Amino acid sequence: SLASAFLLRSTDRTLLGARTGGRAGGRTMVDHYQTLGLQRDATKDEVKAAFRSRALRDHPDRHGGSTEAARNAAAQRFRQASDAYHVLSDDRRRAEYDFRLRSSSSSYARTSSSGWASSSSSSSSSSG
Amino acid sequence: MHLVTLPFPLLLPPSTPLSPLHPTFYSREHCLPKLLPVLISTRKKRQQQQGPPKSHLLVPVTPSQLADSCWLSVSFATFYWMAAEPFYTVASDSETTGEDKSQPSFPDVAIGIDIGTSKCSVAVWNGHHVELLKNTRNQKGMRSYVMFKDDTLSAGVTGGAAKENAHEERDVLSGSAIFNMKRLIGRMDTDEVVQASKALPFLVQTLGIGVRPFIAALVNNMWRSTTPEEVLAIFLLELKALAEMHLKHPVRNAVLTIPVAFSRFQQTRIERACAMAGLHVLRLMPEPTAVALLYAQHQQQLMHDNMGSGIEKIALIFNMGAGYCDAAVAATAGGVSQIRALSGCSVGGEDILQNIMRHLVPNFDSLYAGQTMDRIKSMGLLRIATQDAIHKLASQDSVEINVDLGDGQKVSKVLDHSEFEQVNRVIFEKVEKIINQCLADAKLVPEDINDVILVGGCSRIPRIRSLVLGLCKTEVSYKNIDALEAAVSGAALEGAIASGVTDPEGSLDLLTIQATPMNLGIRADGDNFAAIIPRNTTVPARREMLFMTTHDNQTEALISVYEGEGERAEENHLLGYFKITGIPPAPKGTVEISVCMDIDASNVLRVFAGVVKPQGQGVPPFIEVRMPTLDDGHGWCGQALAKMYGSKLDLAVHPKKLQP
Numbered sequence: 001s002l003a004s005a006f007l008l009r010s011t012d013r014t015l016l017g018a019r020t021g022g023r024a025g026g027r028t029m030v031d032h033y034q035t036l037g038l039q040r041d042a043t044k045d046e047v048k049a050a051f052r053s054r055a056l057r058d059h060p061d062r063h064g065g066s067t068e069a070a071r072n073a074a075a076q077r078f079r080q081a082s083d084a085y086h087v088l089s090d091d092r093r094r095a096e097y098d099f100r101l102r103s104s105s106s107s108y109a110r111t112s113s114s115g116w117a118s119s120s121s122s123s124s125s126s127s128g
Numbered sequence: 129m130h131l132v133t134l135p136f137p138l139l140l141p142p143s144t145p146l147s148p149l150h151p152t153f154y155s156r157e158h159c160l161p162k163l164l165p166v167l168i169s170t171r172k173k174r175q176q177q178q179g180p181p182k183s184h185l186l187v188p189v190t191p192s193q194l195a196d197s198c199w200l201s202v203s204f205a206t207f208y209w210m211a212a213e214p215f216y217t218v219a220s221d222s223e224t225t226g227e228d229k230s231q232p233s234f235p236d237v238a239i240g241i242d243i244g245t246s247k248c249s250v251a252v253w254n255g256h257h258v259e260l261l262k263n264t265r266n267q268k269g270m271r272s273y274v275m276f277k278d279d280t281l282s283a284g285v286t287g288g289a290a291k292e293n294a295h296e297e298r299d300v301l302s303g304s305a306i307f308n309m310k311r312l313i314g315r316m317d318t319d320e321v322v323q324a325s326k327a328l329p330f331l332v333q334t335l336g337i338g339v340r341p342f343i344a345a346l347v348n349n350m351w352r353s354t355t356p357e358e359v360l361a362i363f364l365l366e367l368k369a370l371a372e373m374h375l376k377h378p379v380r381n382a383v384l385t386i387p388v389a390f391s392r393f394q395q396t397r398i399e400r401a402c403a404m405a406g407l408h409v410l411r412l413m414p415e416p417t418a419v420a421l422l423y424a425q426h427q428q429q430l431m432h433d434n435m436g437s438g439i440e441k442i443a444l445i446f447n448m449g450a451g452y453c454d455a456a457v458a459a460t461a462g463g464v465s466q467i468r469a470l471s472g473c474s475v476g477g478e479d480i481l482q483n484i485m486r487h488l489v490p491n492f493d494s495l496y497a498g499q500t501m502d503r504i505k506s507m508g509l510l511r512i513a514t515q516d517a518i519h520k521l522a523s524q525d526s527v528e529i530n531v532d533l534g535d536g537q538k539v540s541k542v543l544d545h546s547e548f549e550q551v552n553r554v555i556f557e558k559v560e561k562i563i564n565q566c567l568a569d570a571k572l573v574p575e576d577i578n579d580v581i582l583v584g585g586c587s588r589i590p591r592i593r594s595l596v597l598g599l600c601k602t603e604v605s606y607k608n609i610d611a612l613e614a615a616v617s618g619a620a621l622e623g624a625i626a627s628g629v630t631d632p633e634g635s636l637d638l639l640t641i642q643a644t645p646m647n648l649g650i651r652a653d654g655d656n657f658a659a660i661i662p663r664n665t666t667v668p669a670r671r672e673m674l675f676m677t678t679h680d681n682q683t684e685a686l687i688s689v690y691e692g693e694g695e696r697a698e699e700n701h702l703l704g705y706f707k708i709t710g711i712p713p714a715p716k717g718t719v720e721i722s723v724c725m726d727i728d729a730s731n732v733l734r735v736f737a738g739v740v741k742p743q744g745q746g747v748p749p750f751i752e753v754r755m756p757t758l759d760d761g762h763g764w765c766g767q768a769l770a771k772m773y774g775s776k777l778d779l780a781v782h783p784k785k786l787q788p
Binding site: 045048049052053055056059060061062063064065066075078079082085086 | 411440459461462463464466622625626627628629630637639640641666668669670728729730
């Protein structure tokens with residue numbers, strides 16, 4: 001069903017969100033620093049180390065023996081960490097992100113701005 | 129009960145305690161059809177339902193022997209059933225494959241398999257370390273071929289089993305054996321690799337119409353047809369039996385290594401062959417990434433021994449075998465190897481061999497056109513002599529080749545390094561391109577590399593070594609890795625990790641974070657390729673892109689999904705296509721269509737698409753499609769679509785950027 005195919009994921013801009021009336025460009029920003037447990041002034045090496053430790057904890061390959069629920073939750077966290085790393089590990093993307101983060105009027109609280117999302121939970125659960 | 133005709137009995141190693149299962153022991157009324165419906169049920173249940181099928185066997189077997197080995201007969205049953213109808217039913221086509229977790233009464237640790245173009249190997253995590261398994265001939269690397277002889281089939285795992293029947297290289301080259309499966313699997317007859325395979329001793333027939341090639345082995349002076357999937361399945365079946373013999377329990381899951389250049393379509397063929405052999409594919413790992421995992425383990429070990437610094441290390445891994453050439457850049461620290469870039473192409477030792485053969489016999493193509501028995505024999509002699517010369521050149525300055533090809537044809541020549549390098553110049557250029565692309569994609573310069581790891585049979589060729597090391601501005605390669613065992617060892621490590629095995633000493637606290645080897649995207653802006661998930665994106669991955677209609681009142685749009693490096697859609701592999709219908713009529717460019725691609729941890733690709741603007745009740749539902757959807761014979765689908773629809777259903781990339 002559609003609902004299961006397009007569960008919400010906070011980091012994604014969403015079809016579903018757009019369709020259900022989310023304001024274009026008005027989504028609240030995800031705090032990638034918080035995702036990786038980092039300070040805003042984290043060095044590149046700290047970003048890498050934080051991503052690695054989260055990968056070792058949450059990557060689906062590390063959850064072959066876990067229950068499905070634990071595996072899906074971890075997979076979801078890994079995707080968030082991976083998105084955060086994608087942005088923060090690249091100077092240009094990080095600068096752009098920092099700029100938007102500063103100019104964003106909202107607080108850094110996470111909101112579910114919705115996305116194409118978790119089919120991450122639906123799809124990764126079906127394929128283990 | 130005469131449903132199944134066993135095409136060929138399969139040979140098992142003579143030493144195997146499971147020999148009562150040898151299919152030749154079965155009568156033709158063997159209970160195969162009965163076994164089929166319970167294939168997925170547990171072993172215990174099966175036995176209860178059927179009791180010992182003693183009466184079906186031609187030789188007496190004790191019930192305990194049978195009980196111990198009942199699982200294997202199921203593998204055979206699966207296989208023979210599949211082999212009889214190889215194109216129809218295969219578990220891997222179902223998304224739920226592998227989800228039937230029937231309570232295993234044995235440790236369900238996935239084995240690691242390296243299916244090489246030339247040689248295969250299998251390894252397992254034995255609780256303490258990775259162990260490579262040896263066949264009855266004491267080999268860890270087993271020649272990849274399947275021999276068709278009279279009514280029997282035997283693969284290179286056992287190599288003809290008994291000593292007196294042992295296959296030699298000239299038997300393998302007699303036309304009766306199929307080899308180089310990895311070069312043929314999942315390729316269309318328009319593919320240049322398939323064209324090059326026509327210089328092999330068995331039959332590779334092409335029509336050049338974008339369908340699978342026709343391949344056949346010589347049996348009693350007749351060409352008998354088969355398929356690469358079938359041949360690989362037979363080989364895997366022997367490999368599985370070998371592993372089960374060592375482990376003394378059934379093997380179900382496997383991690384296999386594949387070339388970086390393998391398309392998603394080729395990957396589905398590997399999965400199909402595995403399913404035919406009764407193996408569930410837990411992961412398909414690009415070969416250099418399996419090596420990266422092994423490297424991560426080494427680095428962790430050094431840390432524990434207080435010899436490592438724990439600082440991130442950058443490794444360039446280069447792998448070149450008989451069929452393919454791959455490179456990867458991995459950043460490793462804390463047991464985690466992160467793949468920063470991958471590149472690869474279908475160039476390997478087979479191409480070097482063919483180049484030298486054509487150099488030695490300039491009229492090679494006209495001489496060996498049309499495969500008569502004489503020509504097959506003559507070409508086999510040339511192949512052996514050439515292979516031998518290439519091997520010798522790895523440690524000698526020059527080599528003398530003297531071979532009588534029969535029918536008055538003689539080769540007598542001294543070949544030195546400069547000539548060898550001249551003849552294979554194009555291959556070395558391709559290797560160079562692969563390395564440079566990998567470094568550029570990883571945004572690194574040679575000085576950033578800490579270790580250069582050279583693996584695969586061709587990494588022994590001096591020119592290849594000097595070329596790769598030179599490009600990386602390094603004097604020596606990484607020492608602590610066996611060039612022929614690294615990939616399978618990494619696959620076995622991954623098998624243990626992904627099976628949920630933990631090691632109290634922490635030697636399995638490892639991870640390879642994979643990246644996509646090729647761009648994934650759709651056709652847009654005319655015949656262009658819009659990459660939605662660019663290559664070297666961390667997996668699992670999800671990316672989305674906006675598109676817009678190109679005609680006024682366009683109500684349908686065609687989404688053609690491609691994979692590859694070409695800028696034009698047609699230069700890439702077509703994975704599948706589907707239409708978005710019921711788009712509300714509107715001026716061109718005003719309808720926004722979002723296409724989202726998702727790759728999960730098992731590397732399954734799903735494409736989601738739908739109209740995001742306008743919104744409301746009049747908009748069709750989104751579509752989710754698992755890729756690839758194409759089966760055989762899709763070579764010219766792209767052209768057929770273009771002919772049928774022109775630009776009527778086209779989309780264009782929307783200028784509005786989506787923020788990362």
